[in-house]
Amino acid sequence: MKAAVAEVTARIVARSASRRAAYLSRIDKLAQRPRGSDRMGCANVAHAFAALPGTDKIRVVEERSPHIGLITAYNDMLSAHQPYESYPALLRHEAHHQGATLQVAGGVPAMCDGVTQGQPGMELSLFSRDTIAMATAIGLSHDVFDGALMLGVCDKIVPGLLIGALHFGHLPCVFVPAGPMGSGLSNQAKGKMRELYTQGLVGREELMIAESAAYHGPGTCTFYGTANSNQMLLEAMGLHVPGAAFVHPYDELREALTRESVRSLLAMMPRGRNLPIGKLVDEKVIVNAMVALLATGGSTNHLIHWVAVARAAGIQIDWTDFADLSAAVPLLARVYPNGSADVNQFQAAGGPGRVLRELLDAGYLHADVGTANAEGLRAYTRVPAIENEHLVWHDLPQASGDPAIIRPADEPFSASGGLKLLTGNLGRAVIKISAVPDDRHVIEAPARVFDSQEALLDSYAAGELSGDFIAVVRFQGPSANGMPELHKLTPPMSVLQGKGFKVALVTDGRMSGASGKVPAAIHVSPEASAGGPLAKVRDGDLLRLDAVAGTLEALVDAAVWDAREAAPLPPEQSLDNAFGLGRELFGGMRRNVTCAEEGACTWL
The missing domain is CATH 3.50.30.80 (IlvD/EDD C-terminal domain-like)
Known part of the structure; x- marks a missing residue:
């Protein structure tokens, strides 16, 4: 472990000691209660499962099978969230196949900052994060779940879901991404067209054609903004199925990864590894997220959001921590706007797996952390594939798929995180x-x-x-x-x-x-x-x-x-x-x- 990373981690642990201890005490008390359908009154239980098919009622109430709550940020205003429309049925089917039950516990709002840029609605954007956290809490407050799946991708949505989940820190949770849209008009060409329009050299019609060619289908926008930074950080925190971040929404691999999220969640429940999200997200995991952000030149929004995320887990970080880590962590990726590549090219060059492997091998990440995958953080350095109709993971080649996009830790783009x-x-x-x-x-x-x-x-x-x-x-x-x-x-x-x-x-x-x-x-x-x-x-x-x-x-x-x-x-x-x-x-x-x-x- 690099000395600077260890030093920042140690001071965060010391600074957070009393707050973190109080948080862990609270979630331990909640975890020690009988499960919801045993603890609640009969009328409460009947209301909770009134709409379930009879076989599911038997499973959850009499057979005490695991019961999963699903929080979804689905809407089809956000291109990144449009694919989530079919996920509840898919995840419910996989839960049944694994002997569990699943209910959509609630939906959360999700606004598109691309639509509201420069409009009055943008004044609601930052506050939508805490609104999402509250909506997550409302969904989970029915308190009958043994674990939760979180469906969200974009700017304020992932931090909001994560803050809400950490306030139910006694539950194991897995985040389920949907992937980026295919590459369209390059980000550089789009930016150049905007500059030409600003100078009055092209008209609205030409600008509209360019913007529509850049934002053209389901999935996240392809630049490395807050939405895609979210996905990088969740990989570094071990809250995804490994390698799930940047697979296209309609690649055959996407369904396999989505189904795997159910199996991962079930393995984290008390009858398995017993790893609730409040214990998984500790000081080392927060530092790993900060390091991954800095090593990839990610969104500055996370200097706000991850302070709030850490706070929700009883952990206190500040901008001095970010700055000291940035001075020590090398910049390993060039993705627009700090490079020319889009996230699909980043993925093709090795994506999060290659960056995390470089950071782990060079001692910039804590390896001794809990993750949604039982193999630990090293599992997130591999890439998923379908072989003989089964989901498998492979080690990446030693060399970068494109050294103009991802470099090794000993030959970085910059010695600091920028x-x-x-x-x-x-x-x-x-x-x-x-x-x-x-x-x-x-x-x-x-x-x-x-x-x-x-x-x-x-x-x-x-x-x-x-x-x-x-x-x-x-x-x-x-x-x-x-x-x-x-x-x-x-x-x-x-x-x-x-x-x-x-x-x-x-x-x-x-x-x-x-x-x-x-x-x-x-x-x-x-x-x-x-x-x-x-x-x-x-x-x-x-x-x-x-x-x-x-x-x-x-x-x-x-x-x-x-x-x-x-x-x-x-x-x-x-x-x-x-x-x-x-x-x-x-x-x-x-x-x-x-x-x-x-x-x-x-x-x-």
């Missing part, structure tokens, strides 16, 4: 530099201050942005407006950088896995609406973003800075005016949410 923590008088922020050109790692320029994404876009459209500048887009944090992703800023900022201007973005909002070649200090905490330093910045202030030194500073005289009052939240963003498309329903979350570094949690 994530930096920035600190200074503007607060604490993170920056993903894996795709940022080396000559743009330090930007010193005057501030241009905007109180919304739309204000910056309007200024660009009016031709008001030129020269070197650092755009400060504030009042975009969790308590201000739900911390929307600011993807719409990428094309204009990229165009300006392409013209030779030194530009950067500083915001208390999010950029997600789509943050790319323009330096962006994001998630600035404390946020402006909480009186954070971004509220003090004025147009023309000289700012310095230094990803080499790890600093984020307003180069303003200290006395002037200290005396300056913070700008107030714009009236149109106040809770009194947050109406339309259901935003008013989330006012309580905005009032109670923690800061980004604390996971933007709305629960205790």
Whole structure:
């Protein structure tokens, strides 16, 4: 084990000791109860199984067969979740074949950020994570299940399902992915078309053709954003059937992997290995997820989500932990936006299995952890296949399938994971530099201050942005407006950088896995609406973003800075005016949410 990884793990264990002990005590008490159909009153049991076929009632009540709860994020608005429509019947059939029973315990909401980008609905996006966690809890609160299967793939859905599952930590759980869509128009060509449209060089019709060629079928989007980062992390945590992440939804292998999730779950129940999710997800597993994220240049959203996930398991992590791991963990993968490959090409080059093998062999991952597969984390370094109608796993060839996409740990793309923590008088922020050109790692320029994404876009459209500048887009944090992703800023900022201007973005909002070649200090905490330093910045202030030194500073005289009052939240963003498309329903979350570094949690 690498010393830096061991050191970060040890301090997380020490920091979390009392909280983790209390969590484990709670789930142990729940696990020691009689099973639901024996413990509950007869009317409760009758209600729970009223709609089951008679043979299933006999199995679960009289024969005490294992009973599985299914939580599904199915809807066909999300291309990644459309394949889940047929999963309940498939999983129920496999459960019967294994002598178990299964019920859909509940559905959870799942919104598509691609649809809501730059729209009012995006203000609900981050809060949908905790809503999903609560919906998961509602489904499992019927309390008659011996284990649970979780169906979800995309941005907030997997973290929400995982947080909800960890609040039922006495149950074994397995996550069931659905896979990426086939490759369409390349991510680079799509990005270039967006830049051309931003410059007025092509029209809406041409842009629509390009976007439709990029997003064209069932499965996750093919860039390595939050959705596909989710799948990488679940593999590293051992919560999938090994190798399930990036198999196409309609490959014959997908059904075999989905059926295997039932067998894996049954083996984790008390009559088997007795491995509930609350014990599986320990400090070492959380660190493994962090390492896998950094080694693949994954989504910055997980610096928020995995803090919340860890918290749900009684574990406390922070951005310093991420930064220290990033300094020690090599970058082994180049997948768009920090490379040219899409996730299908990443999979063809060896995918998660090759990355995890490199990290394990080089001592960057904890091998002594529990997983959904009885063979442990090493099983996740192999790739699945169908042979003679049976699911098998094979070792990958020693050499990378494409060294331009995945490299060995001793010949990485970069010695560090490409994530930096920035600190200074503007607060604490993170920056993903894996795709940022080396000559743009330090930007010193005057501030241009905007109180919304739309204000910056309007200024660009009016031709008001030129020269070197650092755009400060504030009042975009969790308590201000739900911390929307600011993807719409990428094309204009990229165009300006392409013209030779030194530009950067500083915001208390999010950029997600789509943050790319323009330096962006994001998630600035404390946020402006909480009186954070971004509220003090004025147009023309000289700012310095230094990803080499790890600093984020307003180069303003200290006395002037200290005396300056913070700008107030714009009236149109106040809770009194947050109406339309259901935003008013989330006012309580905005009032109670923690800061980004604390996971933007709305629960205790």
